[in-house]
Amino acid sequence: MxxxxxxxxxxxxxxxxxxxxxxxxxxxxxxxxxxxxxxxxxxxxxxxxxxxxxxxxxxxxxxxxxxxxxxxxxxxxxxxxxxxxxxxxxxxxxxxxxxxxxxxxxxxxxxxxxxxxxxxxxxxxxxxxxxxxxxxxxxxxxxxxxxxxxxxxxxxxxxxxxxxxxxxxxxxxKVTFDTFAMGIRRFIFGLAKKVLLANTLGELLKYLVSSSVLTSILKPIIFTFQIYFDFSGYSDMAIGLGRMFGFTFLENFNYPLIASSITDFWRRWHISLSSWFRDYIYIPLGGNRVKKIRWIFNIMVVWFLTGFWHGASWNFILWGLYFGAILITEKLFLAKYLEKTKVLKYIYTLIIIFFSFLIFSSNSLGDITSELKIIFGLSKAPLINKEIIYYLRSYLVIIIISVIGSTPIIKKIIIKIKETKFKKIIDIMEPITYIMLLVLITAFLIDESFNPFLYFRF
Amino acid sequence: MKNKIITLSFLLYIFLFAFLGIIIKDKEISYEERRTLSLFPQFRYDSTYINKLEKYVLEQFPFRNTFRNIKGNFSYKVLNKLDNNNIYLKDNYIYKMEYRVNEKSIDYFVKNINKLRSLLTENNKTYIMIIPDKNYYNGEDLFLNIDYDYLYEEINKLNISNIDIRNILTKEDYYETDTHWRQESLDKVVKELSKELNFSYQNVSYEKHSYNNFYGVYYSEAGIKRKPETLTFLTNEVINKAKVNYLENSQLQTVYNINKLGGFDPYEVYLDGASAYIEITNDMAQNNRELVVFRDSFASSLTPLLINYYHKITLIDNRYISSNDYKNLINFDNQDVLFIYSTLVINSSYSLKG
Known part of the structure; x- marks a missing residue:
């Protein structure tokens, strides 16, 4: 279920x-x-x-x-x-x-x-x-x-x-109205992330079949948002349900798409998995308190296993090793340079993440290279086609909501408003918003076909 | 206090719908969606059971149509999506986006037509008329269509007289909520056919009969509320007196089956809807000419207007019947043979039988 x-x-x-x-x-x-x-x-x-x-x-x-x-x-x-x-x-x-x-x-x-x-x-x-x-x-x-x-x-x-x-x-x-309501908030937000955003982005990806340079660039980006809302939505629901029954699970995501480096990304993405590998594999192997070559080996072992954990397929192994190599690069020298930049570090991180999900979502190494060929203009695919223009226009609002939703902007705005005299409006609107979201989620479920969670595969 | 309201409203909401779901009687049929609905699945200890249960709960969900309308309106008006489940709205018309030309399907169609031609004799004169789907006339370059040029080029390779009606139709000739064309608009198609099939077109008068509660197939998919439209069917003495023989429905002997007007698909009023094999004899005909129409559902509303010009018309819908089943019923000799198919069927032709 x-x-x-x-x-x-x-x-x-x-x-x-x-x-x-x-x-x-x-x-x-x-x-x-x-x-x-x-x-x-x-x-x-x-x-x-x-x-x-x-x-x-x-x-x-x-x-x-x-x-x-x-x-x-x-x-x-x-x-x-x-x-x-x-x-x-x-x-x-x-x-x-x-x-x-x-x-x-x-x-x-x-x-x-x-x-x-x-x-x-x-x-x-x-x-x-x-x-x-x-x-x-x-x-x-x-x-x-x-x-x-x-x-x-x-x-x-x-x-x-x-x-x-x-x-x-x-x-x-102990379950109180406060903890239970906290659970409801998380559960409904998680449901909304999954049903309204992740499923809709998944539907968009399904429609993008004709090749163009822009399509190949956008597909891994859209997939990144899809998997983020899918998986973090699931975690929100899990945490929310836990709260409803009096359990406090640790957070699993912390706005990973605003990370300033890949090291930072992995502190924010699937936190329970990366900390598991840290505590039960990386540290027992010696962690970083070993010679440099052994330390590199330790990191690559951990990231090989992290990739392999995601699925019995070579693309997942490659995905893990890719992150291992980048993390080593960052720790050796790149992090120092990135820290000095204001915007570049975010762009760098996003590009690395988007590319990682190109590897993640590919069925074979051949798929990855053919997508790269299209992206770098080495194929016959046009720069743009009618299909991508149509779907970008059609899904523009969802894409904008997804981008804003992957950052803490809304949360910060609500906190700010709560400090003003408009706090009452937020208090009145909140329960109404949850019921409206539930109605909307139900409407989407009724209208949609069956959409299992992506992370069930793993 | 706020947390109490959140908790109680959430619980009230889910318990209310659970309760309503249990007490409201299950519906077997959804007229709005034109389909049967899932009923409570008998328990089976396997992993597919939960999917069947979910399907049942969603299909029998209280106020299901209202929820579908919410989704449709939210998608169009709030998310500003151009289509919802491939359905788009423009100038009061509901269209279903038919996108990506299916080259294999067109190839299959061409082979299928050639197979049918092999049943014919040298005396048969063959014609083909392709009916563009409504999207062809949406007047907008934005939406995604099939590559009509490719499709027509492939059909031209059949080397059959092609009656191209693309330029004589407009979107007004189609129903706003349905895939089909309006019978009352088809006189110009008859005129066009008369030029190729070589019969003398007459300005025939018809009596119009209206059904004012028509919702087409796209309405059932669109998830929006709108007014019904009027479906019109035309009669005159020739149509009324025509003898009609339906292979699968021997009870029915008329061109129109008005019992279908209150059913799932009122368009089935024309020649009883999905019928594999129909013979129409017109004893008032001034000639002995015969016409064989290999066709899809678009021909159902067109054919009544052709009865006047032929002594006998045989309709074969080869989605439902193969040549083995009708070869003893028809003797191909010197009939006019007209292939009438919509681009929708050509682009998804695997149901056609040889």
Missing amino acids: IFSSAVFIYYFLPILFLCYFLVPKKLKNFVLLLFSLLFYTLGEPEYILVLLLSCLINYFFGLLIEKKGKKRYLIIAILYNTLQLIFFKYTNFFIDNINLLFNINAQKIPIKMPIGISFFTFQALGYVIDVYRKRYKAERNLLNFMTYLSMFPQLIAGPIVRYSDISKELKER
Whole structure:
């Protein structure tokens, strides 16, 4: 199931609210777990056992690692989680490449990837590693642990929530009108980002089929905005839903498209993933407290894995290595020069980001080179064509809203107005705006075809 | 206080629609959208069930048409989009953007026509008339169209007498909300046909019958509210007395099926809509000439106006019937054979049977 669906908004949520807020406190986690499992089962009925097994195994290994303190139990737990991920996500990729390398024809396995496996596996890995490092005590209560690992707001597309961030709330949490309303705000904004912006930009991309230089330049730019609103919208919804049930998840995005360098970008984009790789791969490899050559190696390993995490395909690996190389360049010398510029650093960052999403969205290396040829005028494609003019005109307002929406301008304006005598107008308008957005979102859902989230692939 | 209002209004909103969704009786048919709607799917333990459930909830959503109107109006008026789901509005007309010429489809069409020609004899005289879709007349260079020049060039390669009516039609000859042309505007097409098919055009008078609640197929897709338009069908003694034999509907023996006026698609009043094989005999004819029309739905409204000039007209809609199924019904000899297809069908021709 996805959040931006009528079944979720109008049936799953109301029934969950009724059950959750009517049962006594001690049953709340049970209700949350039950609905989380139902949420997963409705979307991925074949793999509910994979999730349950992951919960049980990591729960027991957590306890075992804490009790025995032996590395071998940690290694077994890491192996279990990693092999589970490799099996479901990467087996066919390896078969494909072995076939290609040795010119053989080994059969692919008829398997599809369980939704969200990349996210809950990383949460489980972080948990067992932290228990081994004695960062916190293993969770004794199986119900609480299962609620943590399978909690539906963050189950299938993150953010990757650390156990330490919500361990207290798993035992004791409070929902007030203030926290609940905060959750509603985030949830509706997230829904609006996904349904009104990301889906509409996705529709625009689908229409751009005739080649022109301008089309090839604009496609990765539009895709960047689409994936940003899609994924950050999902994170907003997850954070909002968490708040409605008394959980505080850390932020996953912080206006990444206004970053002043790629280093800055990765502090703002998919924060829970980059901090996971930092804490569980980069630092254990030695981080930057090693010789320069080893440090470069560490960074490239981390970014190879980051790319590969996004999908079992070479373009994702290239995408990761591309960022690794740029981050190294920035850290070695480029950052110093960029800091001195006022505007150039933003333009530089955006160009690097847009190009990265050209790699990200391509199906093959051939696709990337042919798009580059068009962009640099090395093909027969015209500079501009009727199609791109039409669609730019048609989607101009959406594009402008997307550009403004990717910056904190509106937020800042509202804060400023709140400091003036017009605060009352904002207070009156706010609830009306949410209902209007919900009506609009529902109208778009009704009129649209089914649009699954982009990040479900990962 | 504000947070209480936000919380309560949100809860009220979602609970209200959930409640309405449960108590409002499911509709099997949407006349506004001209289609059947999903009913509650029987539970199955598989990953497709949730999609079926979502489709059902969306299709049976309370005030669905109002929500579709909100989306349509928001797209056109607030987002300033030129089209909504490829539907665009201009001067009260609703158009569906038919974009990108489908070269493979045109190739398939040409091959299909050649297959049909192989059924004919040397005595048959063949003609082709391509009907431009309404977009051809939108009077605007902005919207994306198919490459008509390419399409006509490819059709010309068939080497059949091509009756080019592009210059005699205008957008007013089409319905505002539908894909089709208006029967009452087609006299000039008959005149044009008379020149090529060599029959003497007569200034025939007709009695006009109006249906004032016509919403065309594009209206159902546009997601906007507007007034219905008038659909007119023409009768006279020749049309009224014509004997009509529908292969699939032996009950019906008239040119018009007025029962269709209150249905999904009132345009089906003309020759019963989608009919695979129809024979029309005109005993009042002054000659023995016969006409065979291979056609799509545009011919349904045109053909009644041709009855006057032929003793017998046979209509074959080869989207619904293949030659194996009608070869025993017709004996090709010296009939005039007219291929009438709209650019819409030519650009999406895979349903045509040989």
